[in-house]
Each structure stands twice: as structure tokens, then as C-alpha cells.
Amino acid sequence: xxxxxxxxxxxxxxxxxxxxxxxxxxxxxxxxxxxxxxxxxxxxxxxxxxxxxxxxxxxxxxxxxxxxxxxxxxxxxxxxxxxxxxxxxxxxxxxxxxxxxxxxxxxxxxxxxxxxxxxxxxxxxxxxxxxxxxxxxxxxxxxxxxxxxxxxxxxxxxxxxxxxxxxxxxxxxxxxxxxxxxxxxxxxxxxxxxxxxxxxxxxxxxxxxxxxxxxxxxxxxxxxxxxxxxxxxxxxxxxxxxxxxxxxxxxxxxxxxxxxxxxxxxxxxxxxxxxxxxxxxxxxxxxxxxxxxxxxxxxxxxxxxxxxxxxxxxxxxxxxxxxxxxxxxxxxxxxxxxxxxxxxxxxxxxxxxxxxxxxxxxxxxxxxxxxxxxxxx
Ligand code: WQD
Numbered sequence: 469x470x471x472x473x474x475x476x477x478x479x480x481x482x483x484x485x486x487x488x489x490x491x492x493x494x495x496x497x498x499x500x501x502x503x504x505x506x507x508x509x510x511x512x513x514x515x516x517x518x519x520x521x522x523x524x525x526x527x528x529x530x531x532x533x534x535x536x537x538x539x540x541x542x543x544x545x546x547x548x549x550x551x552x553x554x555x556x557x558x559x560x561x562x563x564x565x566x567x568x569x570x571x572x573x574x575x576x577x578x579x580x581x582x583x584x585x586x587x588x589x590x591x592x593x594x595x596x597x598x599x600x601x602x603x604x605x606x607x608x609x610x611x612x613x614x615x616x617x618x619x620x621x622x623x624x625x626x627x628x629x630x631x632x633x634x635x636x637x638x639x640x641x642x643x644x645x646x647x648x649x650x651x652x653x654x655x656x657x658x659x660x661x662x663x664x665x666x667x668x669x670x671x672x673x674x675x676x677x678x679x680x681x682x683x684x685x686x687x688x689x690x691x692x693x694x695x696x697x698x699x700x701x702x703x704x705x706x707x708x709x710x711x712x713x714x715x716x717x718x719x720x721x722x723x724x725x726x727x728x729x730x731x732x733x734x735x736x737x738x739x740x741x742x743x744x745x746x747x748x749x750x751x752x753x754x755x756x757x758x759x760x761x762x763x764x765x766x767x768x769x770x771x772x773x774x775x776x777x778x779x780x781x782x783x784x785x786x787x788x789x790x791x792x793x794x795x796x797x798x799x800x801x802x803x804x805x806x807x808x809x810x811x812x813x814x815x816x817x818x819x820x821x822x823x824x825x826x827x828x829x830x831x832x833x834x835x836x837x838x839x840x841x842x843x844x845x
Contacts, residue, residue: 470522471721472496474545476530476578477552479506481661482593482650484514485710486549488659491518493714498543500536501552502529505664513658530574536581547589547717550578553622557597557768558668560619571622572629579633582640589720590630590642591713594732596702596773598624598646606776609646609732617768627732634729641729643716648702648736648775650709652795653802660802661706670746671703671795675803678754685758687743689765692772698743698762700772702736705790705798709735712786719784736775737788746792753796 473490477483478499484506487497491514499511515521524543528535530552539545553571554560560567575592582590597620598613615621627644634640651671653660667673676682690697712735741749751757780786 470494470496471546472498472543473717474498474500474539474543474548476500476536476548476550476574477506477593478549479503479508479511479525480551481506482647482706482709483549483551484510484659485654485706486551486713487514487523488518488654489707489710489714490717491515491520491523493718495714495717496522496524498524498526498539498545500526500528500530500539503527505554510659517654517656517658531570531577533577533580536578537585540581540585540587545585545587547591547720548578548582548587549591549593549713549717550575551593553593555595555619556668557617557619560622561617561768564618567618567622568625571619572625575626575629579629583633583637588637588640589717590640591716591720592626592630592642592644594627594644594646595620595623596646596648596734596736596775598627599773601770602773605772606738606774607734608776609734609779627730630730641720641723642731643720644730644732645712645716645735646732647709648704648734648773650706651703652705652707652790652798654707655798655801657798657801657805660799660806662806670701670743671750671799674747674750674758675799677760678750678756678758678800679803679807681807683759685747685760687747687760687762688769690762691765694742694772696742696744699769700740700742700774702738702740702773702775703746703792703795704735704737704775704788705795707798708737708788708790712780712784712788715780715784715786731779731783733780733783734775734777735780735788736777738775738777740772740774741792746796749792750796750800753793753800 473495475483475487478487479501490497599607600614600616604611613624615624630642661672663672677685694700
């Protein structure tokens with residue numbers, strides 16, 4: 469019997485790539501998403517990429533605990549991957565209460581529903597932002613958190629809520645995955661990162677500069693103590709990150725009992741790259757030099773962040789395989805497709821679900837089944 473995974477925020481950047489890898493690994497997937505920061509067209513592409521349509525969509529809000537409980541019960545969910553939440557550091561500084569309300573309410577809602585229904589396996593989308601400006605590089609999970617912004621603080625608070633929840637329930641098991649810098653896109657070019665408005669993050673900004681949407685890349689700071697003065701980060705291909713989630717949930721589902729009911733695990737490569745090195749790699753991927761200017765540092769930035777990825781390897785035998793060149797090639801391929809995308813996307817038909825405000829899409833009604841001519845090889 470196939471194990472079924474609920475991905476909250478499963479239509480988002482990380483969630484959609486993880487849904488594809490779950491489907492390819494033989495899982496059935498239910499996506500719960502309110503499309504606040506994602507689009508329906510992306511969901512319709514997932515069966516095309518994965519070659520299987522065993523994915524269902526429930527359109528709704530993760531902060532509605534009753535809805536989450538309904539979905540857990542109706543679909544007999546074996547494990548939950550909780551991606552849904554706001555993730556922009558600068559926005560969290562401008563409006564902290566929005567982040568505390570949305571991110572923490574969403575997590576408490578998911579945990580309450582899991583407790584009530586008896587679903588006891590959780591993967592939480594955490595972030596390396598919890599380490600703040602640490603000098604302990606590469607950074608293992610044992611480094612004490614030191615958050616410096618409301619977004620990072622919501623991630624840390626949710627990890628602590630999961631600690632307490634796991635301690636209060638007899639067989640609850642969780643992994644909080646601390647992402648370093650996810651970048652890139654699926655090699656098909658069907659899904660990738662498409663931020664709304666001006667991108668905050670480096671990769672989408674570079675991609676848009678390469679596409680002529682931005683005039684040049686403004687490099688935030690050229691006087692850091694790094695090899696070339698620009699900030700250094702641990703970039704990880706989003707497909708490697710997604711495969712890390714599959715390895716993590718397999719670990720959770722196979723472990724009968726776990727002495728440590730909640731563990732935090734880094735998802736990074738252990739290799740750092742500076743902004744100038746990324747620009748050079750991206751220029752090589754697109755075949756021309758991307759224009760840039762070096763300006764003042766950005767408030768809140770750290771000079772360098774770098775993962776110690778050894779626990780993920782030890783716990784669930786996961787090792788990132790895709791390098792910076794592939795990250796740039798795949799991101800650029802996606803950006804070019806996005807620029808040329810026709811106005812209308814593929815839409816997934818929706819059918820009624822028990823609760824009036826939500827919808828389910830069963831395999832039978834999906835127009836793009838695994839056997840259709842459109843499924844990529
Ligand atoms: C990377 C480097 C910038 C943009 C963010 C989130 C963090 C996490 C990962 C979710 C830095 C430089 C950037 C630009 C630049 N997300 N830069 N020009 O800040 O490391 O982390 O993404 O968990 O929460 O904060 O990523 O891509 O913004 O910056 O020079 O236009 O690129 O200074 O050195 P960051 P980033």
C-alpha cells in the first residue's frame with residue numbers, strides 16, 4: 469500500500485519540487501495550498517514532470533485546523549511535510565506580527581490536527597537562518613541558535629513547539645530540516661522559483677538580469693572577509709533539497725521507535741560560493757557576462773554561512789549531488805521558459821470535497837495523466 473504524504477504549501481517553490489520527488493519515489497501526495505504565494509498552473513505540471521498523477525490538490529488555508537484534520541482523516545495521511553508559511557526576512561522585519569501570526573498559527577494548526585487524528589510523523593521546513601551570524605563555520609546542528617530577525621525567530625519558535633509536542637505525545641516523531649540557500653529549478657524548466665515583484669534573493673535577481681528584466685545586479689557589499697570581498701553562502705540545488713526530504717520521510721516512516729523524537733538536520737552542501745563566483749557561473753550558463761555593480765552591504769546580511777551536512781548523511785544517507793554549474797543552468801533554463809510562457813497556463817480541474825470551501829482533484833479527473841503525450845521523457 470502506497471504511503472501518502474500531505475505537503476502543506478506543496479504548490480510553492482520547495483514544496484512543488486519535493487512533491488515531484490515524492491511521486492517519483494512511489495509516494496502518493498496530497499497538496500494543501502491557498503495559492504497566496506504560488507500558482508495553480510504549477511500544480512498542473514507536477515504529474516507531467518513526475519510521470520504519475522497520484523497527486524491530489526486541496527485548495528485551502530493551513531491555519532484552518534479543522535480543514536487540516538479533515539484532510540488528514542479523509543486521505544489517511546501517513547506523514548506531513550509542513551512547507552506553508554511566509555519566508556521573506558525583510559518583510560518579517562517590516563511586519564513581525566504578520567509573521568508571528570501566520571507562521572506560528574499555521575504550525576500550531578497542523579500539529580493540533582495531527583494530534584487529534586493520530587498522524588504522528590512530521591517534516592518541518594526550517595531554515596539555517598536560526599544560526600544567525602555564527603562564526604562556527606561549517607555550522608553543525610549543535611551550534612546554539614541565534615536568530616536576528618522575526619522570520620528566523622518564527623522558525624526557531626516552531627522548532628521549540630515541535631519539541632514540546634513530541635515530548636507530550638507517545639509516538640510522535642519529527643525532523644526539522646534547516647535549509648541553507650535553496651536555488652535552481654527542475655531540469656524540465658516546468659517549475660522553479662518565481663518571486664512576485666523585485667526578487668530579494670540573489671539567484672532569481674541574477675536570472676532576471678540575464679533575461680533583461682533587470683538592468684544589472686547590485687552586489688550588496690564588496691568588503692567582507694571572504695576570498696573576493698563579496699558574501700559567501702551554501703547554495704543547494706532545490707532538487708537535492710527535495711531528495712533530502714524524501715530521504716528524511718523514509719527515515720521517519722521506517723524507524724519503529726526513535727530515542728530522539730525531534731531532530732534538527734541541516735540541508736546544505738558544505739561548500740560555499742561568493743556572489744562574484746555565482747555571477748561568473750551564471751554568466752557561463754547563459755553565455756554572456758551579466759552586468760553588476762558593487763554597492764554597500766545590505767542590513768542584516770552575514771559575511772558567510774556554510775553547512776556541516778554530515779548529520780543528514782549519517783541519519784538518512786542523503787548527500788547533495790548537484791553543483792553550482794547545474795544550479796545556474798537549471799535556473800536559467802527555467803527563467804527562459806517563464807519569459808516565453810504563453811498567457812494561459814494548464815489548469816487542473818477541481819471537483820467538490822466534503823467541506824464547501826475546498827476542492828479535491830482525483831486522479832480520474834486530471835487531464836494530464838501519466839500516459840498522455842505531454843509527459844516528458
Ligand atoms: C545571498 C547573497 C547577499 C541579492 C535568504 C533568506 C534566508 C533563506 C535563504 C529561507 C548575500 C547577496 C543578494 C542581491 C546580492 N531563505 N545578494 N544582491 O540572504 O543568504 O538568505 O535565503 O529560509 O532566510 O534570508 O540569501 O539570496 O538574499 O543573498 O549581492 O540582489 O547574495 O548579500 O551575500 P540570504 P540571498
